[in-house]
Amino acid sequence: MRVCVVIPAYNELGHIASLIRDIKNYHLDILVIDDGSSDNTFGITKDYQVNAMLNLNNQGKGASLIKGFKYALENNFDAVITMDADGQHLPEDLPLFIEAANSPDTNIIIGNRMLNTAGMPFYAL
Numbered sequence: 001m002r003v004c005v006v007i008p009a010y011n012e013l014g015h016i017a018s019l020i021r022d023i024k025n026y027h028l029d030i031l032v033i034d035d036g037s038s039d040n041t042f043g044i045t046k047d048y049q050v051n052a053m054l055n056l057n058n059q060g061k062g063a064s065l066i067k068g069f070k071y072a073l074e075n076n077f078d079a080v081i082t083m084d085a086d087g088q089h090l091p092e093d094l095p096l097f098i099e100a101a102n103s104p105d106t107n108i109i110i111g112n113r114m115l116n117t118a119g120m121p122f123y124a125l
Contacts, residue, residue, distance in 0.1 A: 003098060004077040006068030007032045008061045009085035013039040019083070020048045022091035031071055032085070033064035041085075 005028050009016055016032065023030055030050040034042040036058035045052035053067055065082060072080045079101050083089040093111065100109050 001078045001098065001102060002029070002076065003079045003081060003101075004029045004031055004068075004072045004075070005094070006065065006072065006080050006082050007085050008035055008064035008068065008082075009033065009037065009041050010035040010058060010061075011037045011039050012041050012085035013037075013044065015087045016041050016044050016085050017048065019085060019087055019091065020044070020050055023083070023094065024048070024050075026091065026094050028081075028094065029077070031068055033067050035059055035061070035064045 005023050007016075007019065007030065009032050020030060020032070032041075032045045032050060032052045034045070034052060034054045036055045042052060042054050051071075053071070055064065055067075068082070069080060079098075081094065081097055083091075089111070097109055097111065100106055
């Protein structure tokens with residue numbers, strides 16, 4: 001099964017390198033969509049030789065995900081796993097998603113990290 005890990009990213013210079021390194025341990029294709037970052041998020045993707053797209057202006061996570069899914073379809077991937085660039089999604093969970101995806105009865109898998117919110121940052125609106 002060909003899997004593409006799609007990572008929308010916006011100003012994630014502090015997290016993107018370690019995330020890419022950890023995902024590379026699983027030998028999966030990676031696509032980072034830099035959503036108009038003002039830091040060097042896009043430059044890091046070149047350092048780690050992963051596929052990347054750059055939105056010149058911030059278009060939002062949804063627009064970046066659409067680009068990522070389109071890329072996966074155009075490049076004949078069998079599955080897409082989306083991960084946030086801020087490190088909240090754990091690369092060590094990737095094999096669990098891939099194992100579940102290999103079931104013939106599976107069409108979509110949704111991970112739920114709300115069972116243990118202790119490590120999640122709090123954002124006040």
